[in-house]
Amino acid sequence: MKNTDGSEAAKRTAGESAADLVSDGDLVGLGTGSTAAHAIRRLGDRVDSGLDVAGVATSYQSRELAREVGVPLESLADVSRIDVAIDGADQVADGNLVKGGGAAHTREKVVDAAADRFVVVVDDSKVADVLSHPVPVEVLPDARATVAETVRDAGGDPELRAAERKDGPVVTDNGNLVLDCDFGSVTEPAALARRLSGIPGVLEHGLFVGLADELHVGDADGGVATRSVR
Numbered sequence: 001m002k003n004t005d006g007s008e009a010a011k012r013t014a015g016e017s018a019a020d021l022v023s024d025g026d027l028v029g030l031g032t033g034s035t036a037a038h039a040i041r042r043l044g045d046r047v048d049s050g051l052d053v054a055g056v057a058t059s060y061q062s063r064e065l066a067r068e069v070g071v072p073l074e075s076l077a078d079v080s081r082i083d084v085a086i087d088g089a090d091q092v093a094d095g096n097l098v099k100g101g102g103a104a105h106t107r108e109k110v111v112d113a114a115a116d117r118f119v120v121v122v123d124d125s126k127v128a129d130v131l132s133h134p135v136p137v138e139v140l141p142d143a144r145a146t147v148a149e150t151v152r153d154a155g156g157d158p159e160l161r162a163a164e165r166k167d168g169p170v171v172t173d174n175g176n177l178v179l180d181c182d183f184g185s186v187t188e189p190a191a192l193a194r195r196l197s198g199i200p201g202v203l204e205h206g207l208f209v210g211l212a213d214e215l216h217v218g219d220a221d222g223g224v225a226t227r228s229v230r
Contacts, residue, residue, distance in 0.1 A: 007220040008034075010123035011088075014218030015039035017226065018086045018119045024052050027079060029111035030066055031087025032059040032104040035121045035218075039086045044069025056082055058111050059104035060173055076111065085115035089122050089208070091133040092215065095229030096189045100136025100206030103161070103172045109204055112211050119214045120229075127217060131186040135196070136161070136206035137179045138172055143201025148179060150199045154192075156181040176203055 015038030022028055022043060030040050040055070040062060047053065047070050055071045056079055057063035066073055087108055089097040097120060099105045112118045137158070139147045148158040161170040161178040170178050186192055189209050196205040210230070217225045 007123060009222055010125075010218035010220050011035040011121075012038045012218065013222050013224045014121040014123060014216045015086070016042040017216045017218070017224045018121045019043045019046065021119060022046070022051070022053055022084060026053050026083040027074065027081075028053055028055045029082045029085025029087065029115050029118075030055040030057045030062045030071070031085065031108060031111075031121075032062050032102040033088040035088035035123065036062065036086060037065055039121060040065050040071060041069050043071050047071055056111055058087070058108045059102060061102065061104070076107065080114070082111060082115040084117045084119060085112045086119050086121060087112055089120055089126055090206070091126055091128050091131055092120060092122055093128045093131045095212050095215070096131060096210070097208040097212060098131055098133040098135055098206050099208055100138075100178070103136065103138070103170050103178050105136055105206040106138050106172070106174060106204035109208060109211075112208065117213050118211055119216060120212045121216045122218070124217050124219050131189055131207075132184060134159075134180040134182040135186070135192070137181050137196060138174065138176045138203040138205070139179055140201045140203065141177050144177055144179070147199055147201045151179065151181045151196075154183075154195055156183045174203065
């Protein structure tokens, strides 16, 4: 369930603003999605100008883009901490996020949680007063039915994410399926996050609660607003 709202100018200014925070020697978490892609391209330009950094990709998509623009990479399996992670979101409210439009939220959460500084980059269409975007839930294929039933019991409406360019469902980089679970307005994201994490068969969900440190919001006029969120 990709959220493609927002102008490219707004996404670019947000992504580039965050990329300009990176310093020599940093290990950088490279998020997935159209706004994070602008940050990766900016990092590539800075590496070409002499910046000495390495990236940790959160998906095949971000890994291939980093290689294309010349950002050196390290494997997530080989790192225990990250200096700064730059990642987008499908929706932001009160510093909490819904992520997973690119079905990479499990690895994104590992990277973002390991970062000393997690910078969220979004266009202004992603900012809301209350989270209401369907929450992506990565599930083991054989647990799809049982997880869906438990989500319904919790007040959610689960829908198996279908692939856009082939028949069948989306399969994550981890070999799992994604249920997009609509809970309406999520007024207590921490409580819902705990409930989803406790469901057998769930690998990870797209609620990122209390992880973000800083928010960069781009607008269509090429401006960017930044603020600390904790």
